Amino acid sequence: MAYFTQQLINAITLGAIYGLIAIGYTMVYGIIGMINFAHGEVFMIGAFISLIGFMICNLLGIGSAPVAIVLVLLIAMAFSSVYGWAVERTAYRPLRGSFRLAPLISAIGVSIALQNYVQLVQGARPKPGGQVVSGGFTLFSADGFDVRVSWLQIIIVVVTLVLMAGFTWLIARTSLGRQQRACEQDMRMAALLGVDVDRTISLTFVLGAALAAVAGMLFLLYYGVIDFFIGFLAGIKAFTAAVLGGIGSLPGAMLGGLLIGLIEVFWAGYFSSEYKDVAVFAILVLVLIFRPTGLLGKPEIEKV
Amino acid sequence: MPDPMLAIAGVETFYGAIQALHGVDLDVGRGEIVTLIGANGAGKSTLLMTICGNPRARAGSIRLDGEDISGLPTHEIVRRGVAQVPEGRRIFARMSVFENLQMGATLGNPANFQGDLERVFAMFPRLAERRDQRGGTLSGGEQQMLAIGRALMSRPRLLLLDEPSLGLAPLIVRQIFEAIGRIAREEGVTIFLVEQNAFHALRLADRGYVLANGRVRLSGSGSDLLANAEVRAAYLEGGHA
Ligand SMILES: Nc1ncnc2c1ncn2[C@@H]1O[C@H](COP(=O)(O)OP(=O)(O)OP(=O)(O)O)[C@@H](O)[C@H]1O
Ligand SMILES: [Mg+2]
Numbered sequence: 123m124a125y126f127t128q129q130l131i132n133a134i135t136l137g138a139i140y141g142l143i144a145i146g147y148t149m150v151y152g153i154i155g156m157i158n159f160a161h162g163e164v165f166m167i168g169a170f171i172s173l174i175g176f177m178i179c180n181l182l183g184i185g186s187a188p189v190a191i192v193l194v195l196l197i198a199m200a201f202s203s204v205y206g207w208a209v210e211r212t213a214y215r216p217l218r219g220s221f222r223l224a225p226l227i228s229a230i231g232v233s234i235a236l237q238n239y240v241q242l243v244q245g246a247r248p249k250p251g252g253q254v255v256s257g258g259f260t261l262f263s264a265d266g267f268d269v270r271v272s273w274l275q276i277i278i279v280v281v282t283l284v285l286m287a288g289f290t291w292l293i294a295r296t297s298l299g300r301q302q303r304a305c306e307q308d309m310r311m312a313a314l315l316g317v318d319v320d321r322t323i324s325l326t327f328v329l330g331a332a333l334a335a336v337a338g339m340l341f342l343l344y345y346g347v348i349d350f351f352i353g354f355l356a357g358i359k360a361f362t363a364a365v366l367g368g369i370g371s372l373p374g375a376m377l378g379g380l381l382i383g384l385i386e387v388f389w390a391g392y393f394s395s396e397y398k399d400v401a402v403f404a405i406l407v408l409v410l411i412f413r414p415t416g417l418l419g420k421p422e423i424e425k426v
Numbered sequence: 427m428p429d430p431m432l433a434i435a436g437v438e439t440f441y442g443a444i445q446a447l448h449g450v451d452l453d454v455g456r457g458e459i460v461t462l463i464g465a466n467g468a469g470k471s472t473l474l475m476t477i478c479g480n481p482r483a484r485a486g487s488i489r490l491d492g493e494d495i496s497g498l499p500t501h502e503i504v505r506r507g508v509a510q511v512p513e514g515r516r517i518f519a520r521m522s523v524f525e526n527l528q529m530g531a532t533l534g535n536p537a538n539f540q541g542d543l544e545r546v547f548a549m550f551p552r553l554a555e556r557r558d559q560r561g562g563t564l565s566g567g568e569q570q571m572l573a574i575g576r577a578l579m580s581r582p583r584l585l586l587l588d589e590p591s592l593g594l595a596p597l598i599v600r601q602i603f604e605a606i607g608r609i610a611r612e613e614g615v616t617i618f619l620v621e622q623n624a625f626h627a628l629r630l631a632d633r634g635y636v637l638a639n640g641r642v643r644l645s646g647s648g649s650d651l652l653a654n655a656e657v658r659a660a661y662l663e664g665g666h667a
Contacts, residue, residue, distance in 0.1 A: 310512075312529070313500035314504060314516075315530060316532045319500075
């Protein structure tokens with residue numbers, strides 16, 4: 123029981139990070155009907171900007187961890203947003219209206235370019251992030267096993283919950299979110315009502331990038347080490363989460379992230395950590411075969 | 427005659443290599459109700475969408491109060507006071523009736539929202555009853571009411587309607603045409619109406635045009651067109667008149 127609880131805590135932490143990245147995939151898919159293949163790289167860049175941000179905080183002598191985290195969070199979100207915006211402008215917008223695979227190819231191109239760019243300027247070797255938050259407490263002990271919760275895990279889950287709640291509110295209740303949903307459903311009609319569709323699409327990429335940057339910072343804090351390649355695997359897992367939850371569905375992305383976290387951690391904890399990625403991708407294949415719309419996916423049938 | 431509100435001259439529109447409009451000339455005066463009729467595929471919907479910039483006219487000019495709007499993006503055109511009830515209604519299926527009306531008010535002044543909402547609900551009480559129902563589950567007639575209400579929420583000066591009576595029962599058709607007449611008379615909205623239901627539409631209209639194969643073929647006052655032998659033969663079959 124104690125071991126199980128420990129795995130559950132670890133899984134929720136990891137699932138929170140995947141969920142944040144998955145939101146970007148699902149939102150972009152919702153509005154333009156295409157996967158943003160460069161999204162994982164925006165996450166990776168968010169992690170690197172956070173790394174640099176923490177170093178600068180260190181140099182400036184900002185000793186308080188909460189202050190540093192909030193500061194770095196804002197910086198990472200701001201810079202990554204610019205990358206998200208640029209991905210849309212370079213890889214997607216010029217090719218809108220051309221054949222469907224063209225933007226995917228250009229996005230893969232941008233993705234490789236971003237990886238190589240970071241590899242060149244930051245080096246190929248993994249970079250340690252230093253410890254910003256340490257410590258934790260023992261939840262309970264049983265069977266001679268201590269169930270530990272670290273402060274960092276609490277920070278990760280709380281930051282994620284707050285952002286997801288805020289984001290859900292933004293989409294469901296604000297006029298900006300309504301315009302975003304209107305574009306998802308019928309871009310031509312949204313334009314006829316005065317919505318600037320191009321701006322709304324840009325904004326969707328920007329919001330997704332900002333959340334991915336948060337995930338990047340949390341990833342850096344959690345694992346303590348990053349390299350230019352982390353966007354690939356984390357990106358594909360978050361994409362799997364989005365498909366599992368139902369691509370295009372916001373709650374689906376969050377649920378999918380959590381489930382991928384659970385699968386990965388429990389597989390590693392009870393079977394073997396070598397095949398945890400295989401387990402995750404096997405899930406992707408099974409979902410695609412048996413439930414292509416995902417767990418919370420929108421049914422295609424609409425009367426209109 | 428003073429400057430018309432909407433002046434369309436020599437407009438040509440293409441879908442890829444296919445030409446749908448072959449030099450259309452047409453005016454809509456301030457405060458007028460103008461009806462456009464024509465067979466299936468004549469280019470009526472294309473003309474309404476071209477006015478709103480999607481697709482864009484490849485040649486000719488479209489002037490709104492003297493300003494050429496044919497190069498503007500759609501959201502800039504509608505910002506100038508144009509609203510459209512498009513072909514097929516295009517209700518946001520996964521939004522409630524209320525949210526659809528909120529979308530209609532995207533360009534409106536938030537201070538007017540509550541009053542405008544009440545005006546729409548007074549015009550179509552059915553919408554008030556179904557305020558929180560999802561757009562996709564409304565009946566066809568209710569969707570048409572919602573599409574018109576949504577267009578009114580922006581307080582347009584020029585309202586473009588594409589076959590508002592399509593697929594509706596005669597009683598609802600009467601209601602919709604009555605509502606259009608009231609919008610024009612009581613709110614002073616200029617109306618450009620595309621219809622298959624030529625009898626109702628021409629009776630309501632000050633003037634009318636007949637479009638055939640992407641060209642204006644006939645024009646005149648509503649009553650003249652109703653009396654025209656060609657119009658009667660082609661568009662009034664079924665013995666309305
Ligand atoms: N998206 C499109 N792509 C290619 N051709 C199109 C497209 N939309 C319309 N057309 C063609 O343009 C012509 C005019 O179509 P339009 O929809 O304007 O006709 P309409 O007068 O509104 O007809 P209806 O009364 O059936 O609604 C038709 O020949 C149609 O096939
Ligand atoms: Mg039509």
